[in-house]
Amino acid sequence: MMEHIGLEQVLPTEIEARSFEIITEELGSTPLVPGTEPIVKRCIHTSADFDYAHSLVFSDGVVERALAALRQGAAIVTDTEMGRAGINKKRLADYGGEVHCFMADEDVALAAERNGTTRAAASMDKAAALEKKVIFAVGNAPTALVRIYELVREGVLNPEAVIAVPVGFVNVVRAKELILELKETPSIVAKGRKGGSNIAACICNALLYMLGERRQ
Amino acid sequence: MMEHIGLEQVLPTEIEARSFEIITEELGSTPLVPGTEPIVKRCIHTSADFDYAHSLVFSDGVVERALAALRQGAAIVTDTEMGRAGINKKRLADYGGEVHCFMADEDVALAAERNGTTRAAASMDKAAALEKKVIFAVGNAPTALVRIYELVREGVLNPEAVIAVPVGFVNVVRAKELILELKETPSIVAKGRKGGSNIAACICNALLYMLGERRQ
Numbered sequence: 178m179m180e181h182i183g184l185e186q187v188l189p190t191e192i193e194a195r196s197f198e199i200i201t202e203e204l205g206s207t208p209l210v211p212g213t214e215p216i217v218k219r220c221i222h223t224s225a226d227f228d229y230a231h232s233l234v235f236s237d238g239v240v241e242r243a244l245a246a247l248r249q250g251a252a253i254v255t256d257t258e259m260g261r262a263g264i265n266k267k268r269l270a271d272y273g274g275e276v277h278c279f280m281a282d283e284d285v286a287l288a289a290e291r292n293g294t295t296r297a298a299a300s301m302d303k304a305a306a307l308e309k310k311v312i313f314a315v316g317n318a319p320t321a322l323v324r325i326y327e328l329v330r331e332g333v334l335n336p337e338a339v340i341a342v343p344v345g346f347v348n349v350v351r352a353k354e355l356i357l358e359l360k361e362t363p364s365i366v367a368k369g370r371k372g373g374s375n376i377a378a379c380i381c382n383a384l385l386y387m388l389g390e391r392r393q
Numbered sequence: 394m395m396e397h398i399g400l401e402q403v404l405p406t407e408i409e410a411r412s413f414e415i416i417t418e419e420l421g422s423t424p425l426v427p428g429t430e431p432i433v434k435r436c437i438h439t440s441a442d443f444d445y446a447h448s449l450v451f452s453d454g455v456v457e458r459a460l461a462a463l464r465q466g467a468a469i470v471t472d473t474e475m476g477r478a479g480i481n482k483k484r485l486a487d488y489g490g491e492v493h494c495f496m497a498d499e500d501v502a503l504a505a506e507r508n509g510t511t512r513a514a515a516s517m518d519k520a521a522a523l524e525k526k527v528i529f530a531v532g533n534a535p536t537a538l539v540r541i542y543e544l545v546r547e548g549v550l551n552p553e554a555v556i557a558v559p560v561g562f563v564n565v566v567r568a569k570e571l572i573l574e575l576k577e578t579p580s581i582v583a584k585g586r587k588g589g590s591n592i593a594a595c596i597c598n599a600l601l602y603m604l605g606e607r608r609q
Contacts, residue, residue, distance in 0.1 A: 182571060184539065184564045189511045196562040225560050225586035226442065259591065262478035295405045323400065344441045346412040348400045355398060370441035375475065375591045 196222055204230060212240050216365070219383040223375050232368045239338055239363035243312055243384050246337035250274050251310035253381055255374070256297050256321045256343075260314055263378025268385040279303045298324040305334045314340040316377030319352035326355040329362055338363040340380050342372030412438055420446060428456050432581070435599040439591050448584045455554055455579035459528055459600050462553035466490050467526035469597055471590070472513050472537045472559075476530055479594025484601040495519045514540040521550045530556040532593030535568035542571040545578055554579040556596050558588030 187195050200221050207230045209217050220229040250273030255261045261278040269276065279285050279300035289299040297318030304311060305328050313336050315321045322341050328334035341356040341364055343349050353366050365380055403411050416434050423446045425433050436445040466489030471477045477494040485492065495501050495516035505515040513534030520527060521544050529552050531537045538557050544550035557572040557580055559565050569582050581596055 182539070182542070183567050184535075185567075187563050189536070192561075192563045199562040222562070223560065224440075224589065225562065225565075257478075259475055259479040259594070262473075263475040263590070319400075320405070323398070326398075344439065345408075346415040346438070346441065347403050347408045349441075351399050351401075373440065373589075373591050374479070375589050378475070 193222070203227065207231075210235050215387055216240070216380055216383040219379045219386075220367075220376055223379040224373075226371070228369075228371060229367065229376075232371060234357065234364075234366045234368055236357075236362070236364045239365055240384070240387075242363045243338040243365075244388055246310045246312060247272055247274060247384060247388055249310060251312050251337050252277055252307060253312050253314050254278070254301075254304040254307075255314045255316070255377060256280060256300065256318045257316060257374045257377075260316045260374035260377045263375055264314070264381045265385055268382075268389065272388070277304065277307070294324070295320040297321040301325055301328065301334075310337050312336065312338045312340065312381070314377040314381050315343055316340075316372055316374035317343050317345075319343050319345065319348040322352040322356055323348075326352075326359060329359050336362060338365065340365045340377055342367040342376045342380065344371055344373040344376075346370060409438070419443065423447075426451050431603055432456070432596055432599040435595045435602075436583075436592055439595040440589075442587070444585075444587060445583065445592075448587060450573065450580075450582045450584055452573075452578070452580045455581055456600070456603075458579045459554040459581075460604055462526045462528060463488055463490060463600060463604055465526060467528050467553050468493055468523060469528050469530050470494070470517075470520040470523075471530045471532070471593060472496060472516065472534045473532060473590045473593075476532045476590035476593045479591055480530070480597045481601055484598075484605065488604070493520065493523070510540070511536040513537040517541055517544065517550075526553050528552065528554045528556065528597070530593040530597050531559055532556075532588055532590035533559050533561075535559050535561065535564040538568040538572055539564075542568075542575060545575050552578060554581065556581045556593055558583040558592045558596065560586065560588040560592075562586060 200218050213235050253276045255278045258278055261276045264276050280296055285296050285299045289296045298320045301321050301324040339356050341353050356364050416437050429451050469492045471494045474494055477492045480492050496512055501512050501515045505512045514536045517537050517540040555572050557569050572580050
């Protein structure tokens, strides 16, 4: 039906697989860290931006640690509703996990005002009080990363993993470097200015889909 | 407090303005279509990707048409929950508008199955039945654009504007070209593979913020 308008004939269910084939072809011999390929490729799939083949930095063992945490029902904490919307919550729930975004919470707004911080920073304090394993997925606010850095340094927070991929022009590059300086904290960092809530969500989904494949 | 860790001292309320200053500086003398600057810059702000200075195509008068429609309470229809999450719904509601995403609706799933289409295509049929002005904001599914193209050609749909910015590798480039071929339909198109639900949402927000400035 659509042939006359020049569209490739691909079944809806096969579009993602075909996209990943194209990405793999175009990556060619670009070196990727073994075990991180599904994550890097999904970031490219989400953005059509091959910069992620070079900008993503994985701490040693972060993928295994994050997968183990998700398998045990770890929660994911995001810094935007958009990030929460993008995460496959059904798949996460299969393992007992859920996604939290505290940005719109009344107590977070009050704490931010009281302490003269951003709501993003205050929402990380709230996350630090959760009594369960937590993976942070930060796609927007560098101040969220700065607060995670401070809480880890203070010994108050011990995240299973920090996905540090905010996008932007003010303090974003430096905030990501701070996470890289936490040598004991597993992290996935998009170096430079690029990233976003969509990238944060797609990294979470890549991990969830890796778990699904290993279960089969 | 944060000086020792090398962060720029910018008040939370000033970060966005500072970011736009940096973007404006770095754009330098890159030519932008007059009247579209706030939209192009917000896409760069959302992605840290200066490609949008070159890839965004605006049909004649689309910005004025979209602003007028929003002012009159037009609805926005997205093809993802993530796009819906990113749109400033409070600002939209100030003018009487709301955001719809029909992707998860039972009747859309059934129609897609019955007709052998994607849910994205079926959700555009549902949107076409809305009895109000509609702006489409498509950040994910090329099949949504193809269906919009068909409905416009059939005379069934007359959108106030089509924001055509899906991201991807299969039929994305061609689906955007189809929208450009609709000479009577106001459109904002991100040519090429890049785009996304975040870009779709940020273009809607740029329009809403432009309205706010004009009201003051």
